Amino acid sequence: MPRSDATSPRPAWLYREYEPVGVDLGSPAAVAAYDRHQGTDPDADDALLERLGVAAGTRLVDLACGTGSLVVQAACRGAEAHGVDVSEEMLAFARARAQRSSVRAHWHRAGFLDYEHRAEPADVVTTKSAxxxxxxxxxxxxxxxxxxxxxxxxxxxxxxxxxxxEPSQAHQHLHRWINTAGHPEGQGFTRADFEAHIREEFSTYAWILEGMLQRAGFDIIALESRSPTHGEFLCRRR
Incomplete structure (x- = not known):
């Protein structure tokens, strides 16, 4: 399978996706801690893949795959599973996870913006928390x-x-999120991690994402806001 790694020169104006913001994940220890804090759960991954109709022969691409749990679980179901991430440390962790599970997956060092899918068109594309x-x-x-x-x-x-x-209610909802989601140091993502997310990262409103998805050529099949600060979109490509 041809690799889709980002090896060709990128325009100087392109967003510096290989310098991600937020929690520092530049070491194997940091990546392992991230995997623990995310609460990786093969059963939850499997339930999502079932919802998405991923089975033997399905071609799946997981963009910003992180530690590779969804990709490995898809491969366990017989899918042609591709994991894409800008982080070498994340991909090393993901490859080790696949090896432990005795499955073959395809790993690509690339980002949202420069990944070129050189295999047959995908049946399912996913991205979570990225x-x-x-x-x-x-x-x-x-x-x-x-x-x-x-x-x-x-x-x-x-x-x-x-x-x-509602934008006018941002202050109260963000404070509630920080106060309830943060964990003590060493037991998960901390209050400071969530404060940094709001300050330095680029989460946006659901109504803005709806417009972006539609302009990208998707029909939104389902939109669920599990809380005022988290949501999921299930879409079909037109």
Whole structure:
């Protein structure tokens, strides 16, 4: 399978996706801690893949795959599973996870903006907890790229920090999120981590994402806001 690593020169004006914002994940120890803090759960991954109709022979691409749990679980179901991430440390962790599970997956060092899917068009493209690293202009570019790698009628799934509250209520909802989600040091993502997310990363409103998805060529099949600060979109490529 040809590799889709980002080895060709990129325009000087392109967003610096290989310098991600937020929690420092530049070491194996930091990546292992991230995996613990995310609460990786193969059963939850499997339930999502079942919802998305991922089975033997399905072609799946997980953008910003992180530690690779969803990709490995898809491979366990017999899918042709591709994991894409800008982080070498994340991909090393993901490869080790696949090896422990005795499955084969395809790993690509690339980002939302420059990944080129050189295999057959995907049936399913997913991204979880990552699109918020891009400002809105670049989110739109990323969604166009995701649509381009999907077959017509293919499924796109997005889960992330997405704000469904009214803009005038942002202060109270963000304070509530920080106060309830933060864990003591060493036991998960801390209050300071969530404060940094709001201050330095680029989570946006659900109504803005709806417009971006539609302009990228998706029909939104379902939108669920599990809380005022998190949501998921299930889409079909037109």
């Amino acid at each position: 699109l918020h690293q891009l400002p809105d202009f670049w989110k739109q570019r990323a969604l166009l790229n995701a649509a381009g790698m999907l077959r017509p009628g293919g499924t796109f799934y997005l889960w992330d920090v997405v704000f469904s509250f």
